[in-house]
Amino acid sequence: MNLRRLGSSDLEVSEISLGSWLTYSGGVEREQARACVQAAFDAGINFIDTANVYGRGAAEEVLGEVLSGRERSSYVLATKVYFPMSATDSGLSGEQIHKQIDASLKRLRTDYVDLYQCHRYDDETPLAETMAALTEVVRAGKARYIGFSEWPVERIEQSLALADVERWVSSQPQYSMLWRGPEAKVIPLCERERISQIVWSPLAQGVLTGKYLPGQPPPAGSRATSESMGGFIDRLIAPPVLEAVQRLAPIADAAGLSMPQLALAWVLRQRNVASAIVGATRPEQVHANASASGIELDADTLAAIDAALGDVVVC
Numbered sequence: 001m002n003l004r005r006l007g008s009s010d011l012e013v014s015e016i017s018l019g020s021w022l023t024y025s026g027g028v029e030r031e032q033a034r035a036c037v038q039a040a041f042d043a044g045i046n047f048i049d050t051a052n053v054y055g056r057g058a059a060e061e062v063l064g065e066v067l068s069g070r071e072r073s074s075y076v077l078a079t080k081v082y083f084p085m086s087a088t089d090s091g092l093s094g095e096q097i098h099k100q101i102d103a104s105l106k107r108l109r110t111d112y113v114d115l116y117q118c119h120r121y122d123d124e125t126p127l128a129e130t131m132a133a134l135t136e137v138v139r140a141g142k143a144r145y146i147g148f149s150e151w152p153v154e155r156i157e158q159s160l161a162l163a164d165v166e167r168w169v170s171s172q173p174q175y176s177m178l179w180r181g182p183e184a185k186v187i188p189l190c191e192r193e194r195i196s197q198i199v200w201s202p203l204a205q206g207v208l209t210g211k212y213l214p215g216q217p218p219p220a221g222s223r224a225t226s227e228s229m230g231g232f233i234d235r236l237i238a239p240p241v242l243e244a245v246q247r248l249a250p251i252a253d254a255a256g257l258s259m260p261q262l263a264l265a266w267v268l269r270q271r272n273v274a275s276a277i278v279g280a281t282r283p284e285q286v287h288a289n290a291s292a293s294g295i296e297l298d299a300d301t302l303a304a305i306d307a308a309l310g311d312v313v314v315c
């Protein structure tokens with residue numbers, strides 16, 4: 001497993017990391033979550049991503065339990081704040097940030113997270129207040145570094161212009177062969193500012209593994225069939241998308257790669273991406289995905305991917 005430096009930080013993160021969004025917030029059994037985390041460590045993954053809102057604390061609790069007993073410095077732990085934790089607890093006010101970091105640390109059974117991320121931008125709170133609170137969290141030793149997820153570009157720019165606040169080291173956007181939005185503005189800005197991307201849904205929630213076939217019901221046990229995990233996948237399993245994804249299969253074959261390897265190597269071709277955060281419901285998936293680290297795609301393969309996907313790509 002190759003490591004990449006996270007922005008201007010001194011953190012070295014594995015090119016493939018393990019997320020916990022729909023999966024370890026209740027979608028899969030606790031023992032299955034434990035097996036996936038174990039598989040991640042076995043495969044050389046050192047970077048785990050979660051958020052306070054995943055299962056309203058449930059994912060952090062599972063990870064806190066599963067990670068307890070492991071040498072804390074042996075992994076890089078990231079969580080997030082913003083989305084509602086109760087009818088009155090949400091957003092990025094100073095009060096919320098201080099309250100939510102303490103609650104996250106308690107659930108995660110640790111004194112610090114390596115990365116504390118703002119899950120979205122909060123229009124209700126002055127930016128300076130958010131940045132001051134994040135800075136206090138870092139200076140109190142509760143987080144080593146800060147990051148944002150899906151912030152508007154102008155807000156990122158405004159935050160970078162503030163004095164005496166901590167600097168961002170990471171940006172967490174959706175990014176995959178099918179979803180290329182960050183390429184236009186976010187990645188160029190972050191490259192200039194030494195901020196890395198750590199990207200979510202790099203497999204388009206499993207669709208880029210090729211397992212969803214056009215015109216056929218989703219395979220048993222997949223996310224699309226899950227009542228608790230399938231709520232966000234509809235757009236990705238639309239027939240034109242699935243047809244385009246099937247056109248990737250011969251390209252993967254010709255390159256001697258599996259479909260997950262092709263999809264993950266594609267996001268990692270971008271040097272500003274430090275890590276692809278994958279979800280996994282089973283340990284075999286973790287291993288299959290981890291094997292994408294270090295794979296380089298040549299120019300012909302990249303061109304063939306673009307031609308195969310055509311206009312189903314969202315830019």
Ligand SMILES: NC(=O)c1ccc[n+]([C@@H]2O[C@H](COP(=O)([O-])OP(=O)(O)OC[C@H]3O[C@@H](n4cnc5c(N)ncnc54)[C@H](OP(=O)(O)O)[C@@H]3O)[C@@H](O)[C@H]2O)c1
Pocket residue numbers: 018019020021022023049050119149150172199200201202203204205206207209211221222223224229260277278279280281282284285286288289
């Ligand atoms: N910042 C944000 O706003 C945000 C938003 C979303 C996610 N995230 C983060 O990004 C992480 C990843 O998101 P995601 O779970 O959507 O990512 P993903 O890696 O695109 O999709 C993961 C799902 O695909 C299937 N899968 C994974 N590997 C597979 C393989 N080798 N073969 C076949 N199927 C495979 C599994 O689902 P099944 O087995 O159920 O089919 C798995 O749960 C999240 O856990 C979270 O930490 C962040």
